[in-house]
Amino acid sequence: MTHFFDLLMNGVSLGCIDALIALGFVVVFKATRVVNFAYGSLLLLGAYVVGRYHDRLGFAGAVLLALGVTAAVAVLIGVVLLRRVRLADPGTLAILTLGVDIVLATELTRRIGTDLLTTGDPWGAGVIALGGVHLPQTRAVAALVAVTLVVGFLAVLRFTDWGIALRACAERPSTATLMGIRLSRVAAGTWILAGSLAAVAGLFFTAFPSPGISGTVGQAALGAAVPAAVLGGLDSTTGALVGGLAVGLTATFAAGYQEQLAFLGRGLGGVAAYVVMLLVLLVRPSGLFGKREATRV
């Protein structure tokens, strides 16, 4: 039974990280209708900056730098893409982000080379033991940070002018401009937010017990973000949170019970999230919280 609770705790904390990743993915889609496939590389970029500079700047300094760099790169992608091809259809934009992702990931992989980069976080390999249940300290911190950020984000969305503007743009962009809302500014804001979230998520995604920072991190992160966002509903922030938790839990449990599930073959943890996603989509084609394509007849 402790094995179960171990997995549950680890699953929830991993789910928190996945939720952060999915949130950054969803918020951009919500405001701009762009499926941002470059998100994985942004996350890798954040992790890379922390890994490369924590010796020189200290951990806190490196994290701040990573936040700044990813936000800047994200807004560059967003603004360059959006400004240039604003009226292109979402499919074209998604493919563009795919291209950006490849360029960014290749360059970062080259820079990492054979180096063994770690995040250098102060929690190291510490483990919290609570009545027989073990949880890495980094995961506990990750869960705490994720919950704080998410609550903060939801409050911003609900109560601030920017939040109202974002929701207005998400629902009816052309009407929002008639209110004097500047679409490009709102979009830039979401890209900055997504970039910062990517840095935070990248940090925890690559910290202990993960093997460290390598070129494949981006793909792995995207592999968690996409099913989380899709099963929650691509345009729903609540959906991103629930989807993230579901993906984290699924992956952890599938890996934890892989011996019992051996008849399904090895490496089930990697695909389990997608199986869950497909099952959800069969029942609810727009995801759990996604806006249904309802047309009044």
Added chain:
Amino acid sequence: MAPTSVTRAAPAQRPAGGDDERPMLRVKDLHVSYAGALRALHGVCLDVSDGVVAVLGANGAGKSTLLRAISGTLRFAGGSVDSGSVEFDGLRLDRMDPSAVVRAGVVQVPEGRQVFGELTVEENLRAGGLATAPRARRAAREQLYEMFPLLRERAGQPAGLLSGGEQQLLAIARALMAAPRMLLLDEPSLGLAPLMVERIAEVIVAIRRGGTAVVLVEQNATMALEVADTAYVLEVGRVALHGPAAQLAATDQVRDRYLGMGQPTPSPVRSPTPTPPQSTSDRRPDLVVDGLSVRFGGVAALSELSFTVAPGSVHALIGPNGAGKSTCLNVLTGVYRAASGSARYGEADLTRLRPHQIARLGVGRTFQNLALSASATVAQNLLLGRHRLTRAGFLAAGLRTPATRREQAEQARRVAEIAELVDLTDALHTPVAALSYGVRKRVELGRALCAEPSVLLLDEPVAGMTVEETARLAGTLARIRTELGISMVVVEHDMTFVMGLADEVTVLDFGRRIAGGTPAHVQSDPDVIRAYLGSTGRSAP
């Protein structure tokens, strides 16, 4: 001929009250095209100093295009200003971003209300005030709650739950949050019940009294000319007439084409005894709706509705917005499920069938929001309507067997016949996207007819049409009825149209039948006047 005081197509001239000061808004020789090809405006000139300026015109005349050019939202619709200018207080609006236009003091209420349905009423108002200083917003909101007490009551509710009329009021209030100096209203009365149209007219007058200039684009010319000081009539992208509203209302041209006065009923449709279907030997069954109830969650959208549609007759459903008229059509076509009751058509109970089974029985419908494929031509859209009558399968069509080719020729012939019936022969090979709204409505009708229905359900067939277009459609429907012997159930707000066409009328309010009978009987029923027609009984154009 028009009286001399009305200027006929004299662009350079000022409309009325000709003082020498520069007007607040001046549109000068404006040329606009869509996708670089489709010319929508050809040199429109318009001056607005203060008060209410109405812009009238048929569908496709360029009214909405004009508003888009002023508010800077043309590019969202794929349009651009080719030449000419829009000046507001010395600022060139045509070169500005929509959000900058708002900051300059010109705010547009878009056609079709476009409230943010997922935001609460209060958040909608807040969104409207985002371009102003936070301090000004609170005061503006309180003022608007005074003006629209209903919005205060429902401040915390998602705007999507408001009825059509309430949403229109919210859309106007939302625009007023930006404290505009000039308000652009795009068809505020579209799809609203007569009583609500009156309320909108009052609101416009109140806004004018508050010192905000209003540019009012309207299909309901009666209402528009009543509240306007000056008016412009657009015809195919040009200003055909302009002058003081009262004088314009007196011209023959405006009376005939936009006010529908001086004419008899727009159509000589209703014969005392409905002509029985001639083409079919077997008598078609009645459509009997009996005790029909529909619930959405806890809300009763329809309760215990009963009526009978005799073969070859026209039955109208009228009532305020949200009364359950469209819901009724949706149940009859199997889109919504009934909680209880039945709708029998011959042997079958429509409430127990799925949409495609209902269509196979010969029940066709048109949609309020047109359901056409925009990139396909009219002929292709009509052909799609014949899908249920097409027998050739996937393989046979692919192999182009002789039988398939024969069938195709047969289908094409029938499509051409129906196109002629609904006056679309000239447009057959035009993509739907290039047609104006009024023509698209006829395509929608033609598509429904292509399925060879014996009962046709029409959802607001003339909404957004001018008097002239409405009269033409009424004539078409009359012809369809006599030539094809189709019975019809019509949902419509245009009372002139309904009264001219229907044999029987059922009036709904809050999902219940409050009156029924012949058009004349219903029109004088005090309950109907109170709930729907309003004191003056001002109907749509």
